[in-house]
Amino acid sequence: MRHAALMLIGCLVAVACSTANPSLVRESSNVKDDEQRLWQRSIEEQQVLENSGFVYRDAELREYLNGIVQKLQPPETLATISFRIVVLKDPHLNAFAYPNGVIYIHAGILARVDNEAQLAMLLAHEMAHCTQRHALKAFRGFKRTKDRVAILQNPEPASNHEDMMALLGSTQSMAVTGYSQDLETEADLTGLEFMLNAGYDVKEAPRLFKHLKRALVEEKAREPFFFGTHPRLEKRIQNCKDFLRVHCQRREKGVKNTVIFLEKIQGLLLENALLDLKAGRFPSAYRGLEKYLNINPQESRAYYLLGEVCRQRAQENDIARAKEYYKKAILLDPSYPEPYKAVGLIYYKEGEERLARRSFESCLALSPHEPDRVYIRGYLEQCDE
Numbered sequence: 001m002r003h004a005a006l007m008l009i010g011c012l013v014a015v016a017c018s019t020a021n022p023s024l025v026r027e028s029s030n031v032k033d034d035e036q037r038l039w040q041r042s043i044e045e046q047q048v049l050e051n052s053g054f055v056y057r058d059a060e061l062r063e064y065l066n067g068i069v070q071k072l073q074p075p076e077t078l079a080t081i082s083f084r085i086v087v088l089k090d091p092h093l094n095a096f097a098y099p100n101g102v103i104y105i106h107a108g109i110l111a112r113v114d115n116e117a118q119l120a121m122l123l124a125h126e127m128a129h130c131t132q133r134h135a136l137k138a139f140r141g142f143k144r145t146k147d148r149v150a151i152l153q154n155p156e157p158a159s160n161h162e163d164m165m166a167l168l169g170s171t172q173s174m175a176v177t178g179y180s181q182d183l184e185t186e187a188d189l190t191g192l193e194f195m196l197n198a199g200y201d202v203k204e205a206p207r208l209f210k211h212l213k214r215a216l217v218e219e220k221a222r223e224p225f226f227f228g229t230h231p232r233l234e235k236r237i238q239n240c241k242d243f244l245r246v247h248c249q250r251r252e253k254g255v256k257n258t259v260i261f262l263e264k265i266q267g268l269l270l271e272n273a274l275l276d277l278k279a280g281r282f283p284s285a286y287r288g289l290e291k292y293l294n295i296n297p298q299e300s301r302a303y304y305l306l307g308e309v310c311r312q313r314a315q316e317n318d319i320a321r322a323k324e325y326y327k328k329a330i331l332l333d334p335s336y337p338e339p340y341k342a343v344g345l346i347y348y349k350e351g352e353e354r355l356a357r358r359s360f361e362s363c364l365a366l367s368p369h370e371p372d373r374v375y376i377r378g379y380l381e382q383c384d385e
Contacts, residue, residue: 055089056271068085068123089271094108097127107271111272117257124192125187128188132187189243196254213233213234266296269292270292270299274305277308300329300336301329306322326339345379
């Protein structure tokens with residue numbers, strides 16, 4: 001059973017994917033009470049996420065991402081919103097923000113981005129939801145539904161991490177049916193202004209959406225949560241082009257920061273490739289590993305994971321490719337035990353028992369406490385028969 005306390009995420013996450021009427025929120029004591037309540041709930045829900053085990057911990061990357069939002073943030077909001085970025089260990093293309101300025105980015109969408117300018121578009125869009133107080137407008141529309149108010153008034157404690165992540169994805173349908181998409185366009189356009197003022201190459205904004213659309217087509221996936229309630233990608237691309245035509249015809253080329261961006265996310269690329277692999281998202285995993293190897297071409301673990309992608313995918317010629325990737329991993333780092341075990345399994349299944357024995361023995365010698373040592377010894381015994 002999904003925990004009712006987390007149903008509020010449906011409203012809070014609406015900062016990234018749903019909105020109410022785009023007219024200004026009228027100031028009143030009720031509005032102020034609602035906003036205060038919303039911010040307090042934000043803190044509570046963020047604590048759930050913080051303790052969930054899904055937060056990707058990388059101090060250098062966190063500092064880099066927070067530096068980008070500092071460049072993007074308009075000065076007039078400094079006194080009211082303290083933006084902060086948190087990366088979640090999830091391979092899906094998603095991002096959302098809480099009204100108090102805490103923005104969550106899934107590792108999957110961060111791994112898709114090509115440069116800092118494209119990332120700035122993603123962040124600026126979420127920041128715009130906060131600066132324009134879109135969550136408050138969504139919340140006040142959300143409150144009008146009687147059964148949802150009951151949920152907010154009678155929360156239950158959340159304890160199951162899988163329930164939490166499943167719920168984060170399930171709120172999409174509620175957002176789609178409950179709110180208009182007008183403010184999503186406003187957030188895109190406001191975000192573009194943030195980019196422009198910060199000196200970024202605004203021409204990278206539509207490229208972000210084109211890259212992501214291509215990835216979705218390749219994976220035959222539906223538009224993910226981040227895009228599900230936004231105007232469709234083609235419309236967003238056109239909105240960006242219209243903005244560029246009006247504001248950027250005579251503007252000098254802005255900042256992309258491709259090299260520093262790739263340097264900062266290289267560790268995340270490996271982490272996300274492993275997440276994709278575990279989820280059976282083989283095209284995404286393969287693409288992420290190739291991207292990583294363009295940065296670090298001598299990384300043994302990346303070749304091992306490429307081998308795992310091919311072995312598990314098991315399409316035409318994949319096993320042969322996997323074997324070559326494992327051999328490359330061993331060549332680059334002879335002390336790395338995992339590829340010995342993996343290639344040993346291939347040799348064994350191919351009837352190459354002598355090569356299989358040598359590989360299994362190397363794995364156990366390098367890793368005496370290998371978790372699969374009993375399993376490997378079983379294969380060794382069969383090689384002796």
